[in-house]
Amino acid sequence: MYSSSLNDYIDVHVKRLLKNLLKKQEFHKINPLVxxxxxxxxxxxLALGAHDLDKIEGNITLRLTQGNENYIPLGSEEAKEVKAGIYSYIDDANDIICYSEIRQVDKIKVTNESKDIFFIVHGNKETSDKYVKDIAKELITVVTYYLWGTDEIL
Known part of the structure; x- marks a missing residue:
């Protein structure tokens, strides 16, 4: 399931966050959860993502795209074309909630009003399942400690 391009994207995503922090000497704040x-x-x-469950229709499936899914990237108002054969999280309305496993979408972005959150924790071919599970537990512990709430690992 993990391709070199996915591994490269995860590395670039994390490096971009770190580079921005070092360059500006401050953290780009979005909201407490993000x-x-x-x-x-x-x-x-690791690449992490949070999604507002109240904005998801039905079940969430990780599958290869067919090219006919609805996809509006985070920060965009316009739908984008979807290539077939890309692993993505998709809800029952055929809306992509996370494209290429890590590109979040506007429909389910978390806000200060979000109540039920679905986290995605991504490793790569070099990441052990145990490490991913440990980080998922840490994420939930930190979020529930600082922002309250309850937890469940699926």
């Missing part, structure tokens, strides 16, 4: 998972992402070198 800020927490970005800090954990920089520390662990």
């Amino acid at each position: 800020d927490l998972y970005n800090l954990i992402s920089m520390d662990t070198k």
Whole structure:
């Protein structure tokens, strides 16, 4: 499931966060939840994502795209074309909620009003399952400690 391009993207994503932090000597703040998972992402070198479950229709499936899915990238108002054969998280309305496993979308972005959150923790072919699970537990522990809530690992 992990391709070299996915590994490269994860590395670039984490490096971009770290480079921005070092360059500006400050952290680009979005909201408390996103800020927490970005800090954990920089520390662990894993790509993390949070999605608002109240905005997801039905079930979430990780599958290869067929090319007919709805995809509006985070920060965009316009739908983008989807290539077939890209691993993505897709809900029952055929809306991509996370394209290429790591590119988040506008539909389910978390805000200060978000209540039920679905986290995705991505490793790569060099990452052990245990490490991914440990970081998922750490993420939930930190988020529930600082922002309250309850947890469940799926």
